[in-house]
Amino acid sequence: MVAMGEAAYPNEGCGILVGTPGAVPTVIEVRPATNLRQDRARDRYVMDPKDILLAEREAESRGLEVLGFWHTHPDHPARPSQYDADHAWAEYIYVIMSIESGSLADTTAWVLESESPPVFAETPLGN
Numbered sequence: 001m002v003a004m005g006e007a008a009y010p011n012e013g014c015g016i017l018v019g020t021p022g023a024v025p026t027v028i029e030v031r032p033a034t035n036l037r038q039d040r041a042r043d044r045y046v047m048d049p050k051d052i053l054l055a056e057r058e059a060e061s062r063g064l065e066v067l068g069f070w071h072t073h074p075d076h077p078a079r080p081s082q083y084d085a086d087h088a089w090a091e092y093i094y095v096i097m098s099i100e101s102g103s104l105a106d107t108t109a110w111v112l113e114s115e116s117p118p119v120f121a122e123t124p125l126g127n
Protein backbone atom coordinates (compact mmCIF):
# COMPACT_ATOMS: atom_id res chain seq x y z
CA MET A 1 0.00 0.00 0.00
CA VAL A 2 2.82 2.39 0.89
CA ALA A 3 4.58 1.68 -2.42
CA MET A 4 1.36 2.33 -4.35
CA GLY A 5 0.70 5.54 -2.45
CA GLU A 6 4.22 6.83 -2.98
CA ALA A 7 4.09 5.90 -6.67
CA ALA A 8 1.00 8.08 -7.17
CA TYR A 9 2.78 11.19 -5.81
CA PRO A 10 2.33 14.11 -6.53
CA ASN A 11 -1.23 12.99 -7.33
CA GLU A 12 -3.66 11.32 -4.94
CA GLY A 13 -3.46 7.55 -5.08
CA CYS A 14 -6.39 5.40 -4.06
CA GLY A 15 -7.38 1.80 -3.76
CA ILE A 16 -9.31 -0.92 -2.03
CA LEU A 17 -8.76 -2.94 1.16
CA VAL A 18 -9.91 -6.56 1.03
CA GLY A 19 -9.97 -8.96 3.95
CA THR A 20 -12.00 -10.60 6.68
CA PRO A 21 -14.55 -8.53 8.64
CA GLY A 22 -15.33 -8.94 12.32
CA ALA A 23 -14.48 -7.32 15.63
CA VAL A 24 -10.90 -6.95 14.42
CA PRO A 25 -11.05 -6.62 10.63
CA THR A 26 -7.95 -8.05 8.96
CA VAL A 27 -6.73 -6.66 5.66
CA ILE A 28 -5.45 -9.48 3.46
CA GLU A 29 -5.11 -7.72 0.12
CA VAL A 30 -4.46 -4.09 -0.82
CA ARG A 31 -5.53 -3.25 -4.36
CA PRO A 32 -4.87 -0.16 -6.47
CA ALA A 33 -7.73 1.72 -8.13
CA THR A 34 -7.85 4.32 -10.87
CA ASN A 35 -8.37 7.91 -9.71
CA LEU A 36 -10.92 9.27 -12.18
CA ARG A 37 -10.42 12.87 -11.02
CA GLN A 38 -7.69 13.84 -13.47
CA ASP A 39 -8.76 17.51 -13.32
CA ARG A 40 -7.95 17.77 -9.60
CA ALA A 41 -5.84 14.65 -9.15
CA ARG A 42 -3.67 16.37 -6.52
CA ASP A 43 -6.41 16.88 -3.97
CA ARG A 44 -9.42 14.83 -4.99
CA TYR A 45 -10.04 11.22 -5.76
CA VAL A 46 -12.95 9.36 -7.26
CA MET A 47 -12.36 5.65 -7.50
CA ASP A 48 -13.32 3.93 -10.72
CA PRO A 49 -16.51 1.97 -9.86
CA LYS A 50 -15.28 -0.81 -12.14
CA ASP A 51 -12.28 -1.32 -9.84
CA ILE A 52 -14.58 -1.57 -6.81
CA LEU A 53 -16.94 -4.00 -8.53
CA LEU A 54 -14.06 -6.23 -9.62
CA ALA A 55 -12.59 -6.16 -6.10
CA GLU A 56 -15.96 -7.14 -4.63
CA ARG A 57 -16.40 -10.04 -7.06
CA GLU A 58 -12.91 -11.40 -6.50
CA ALA A 59 -13.18 -10.96 -2.72
CA GLU A 60 -16.47 -12.82 -2.65
CA SER A 61 -15.10 -15.72 -4.68
CA ARG A 62 -12.37 -16.11 -2.02
CA GLY A 63 -14.72 -15.75 0.96
CA LEU A 64 -13.45 -12.23 1.68
CA GLU A 65 -15.03 -8.78 1.72
CA VAL A 66 -14.18 -5.24 0.70
CA LEU A 67 -13.39 -3.71 4.11
CA GLY A 68 -12.69 -0.19 2.99
CA PHE A 69 -10.57 2.10 0.93
CA TRP A 70 -7.21 3.84 1.07
CA HIS A 71 -6.11 7.10 -0.47
CA THR A 72 -3.21 9.50 -0.14
CA HIS A 73 -2.88 13.15 0.80
CA PRO A 74 0.11 14.51 -1.13
CA ASP A 75 1.90 17.05 1.11
CA HIS A 76 -1.08 17.25 3.47
CA PRO A 77 -1.74 15.69 6.90
CA ALA A 78 -3.36 12.25 7.10
CA ARG A 79 -6.65 13.70 8.32
CA PRO A 80 -9.92 13.36 6.39
CA SER A 81 -11.12 16.42 4.49
CA GLN A 82 -14.72 17.59 4.39
CA TYR A 83 -14.81 16.14 0.88
CA ASP A 84 -13.67 12.76 2.24
CA ALA A 85 -16.43 12.79 4.88
CA ASP A 86 -19.08 13.86 2.38
CA HIS A 87 -18.19 10.96 0.08
CA ALA A 88 -17.76 8.21 2.69
CA TRP A 89 -20.01 5.24 3.30
CA ALA A 90 -20.78 4.19 6.87
CA GLU A 91 -19.85 0.52 6.59
CA TYR A 92 -16.27 1.03 5.40
CA ILE A 93 -12.85 1.79 6.88
CA TYR A 94 -10.94 4.67 5.32
CA VAL A 95 -7.14 4.62 5.47
CA ILE A 96 -5.33 7.87 4.69
CA MET A 97 -1.61 8.06 3.99
CA SER A 98 0.16 11.38 4.12
CA ILE A 99 2.86 11.45 1.43
CA GLU A 100 5.39 14.25 1.99
CA SER A 101 7.71 14.95 -0.96
CA GLY A 102 7.09 11.43 -2.27
CA SER A 103 7.63 9.47 0.97
CA LEU A 104 5.16 8.16 3.53
CA ALA A 105 4.92 10.50 6.53
CA ASP A 106 1.86 9.20 8.40
CA THR A 107 -0.94 6.63 8.15
CA THR A 108 -4.33 6.91 9.86
CA ALA A 109 -7.61 4.99 9.67
CA TRP A 110 -11.14 6.38 10.00
CA VAL A 111 -14.74 5.24 10.21
CA LEU A 112 -17.88 7.35 9.93
CA GLU A 113 -19.28 7.98 13.41
CA SER A 114 -22.45 9.57 12.07
CA GLU A 115 -23.77 10.03 8.56
CA SER A 116 -25.69 13.29 8.60
CA PRO A 117 -23.77 15.40 9.10
CA PRO A 118 -20.85 13.11 8.23
CA VAL A 119 -18.37 12.89 11.11
CA PHE A 120 -15.22 10.77 11.03
CA ALA A 121 -13.74 9.08 14.10
CA GLU A 122 -10.18 7.80 14.07
CA THR A 123 -9.84 4.06 14.53
CA PRO A 124 -6.67 2.13 15.41
CA LEU A 125 -4.79 0.48 12.56
CA GLY A 126 -4.97 -3.25 13.20
CA ASN A 127 -2.05 -4.56 11.20
Ligand SMILES: [Zn+2]
Binds near residue numbers: 071072073081084096
Ligand atom coordinates in the same frame (compact mmCIF):
# COMPACT_ATOMS: atom_id res chain seq x y z
ZN1 LIG B 1 -8.70 12.76 1.37
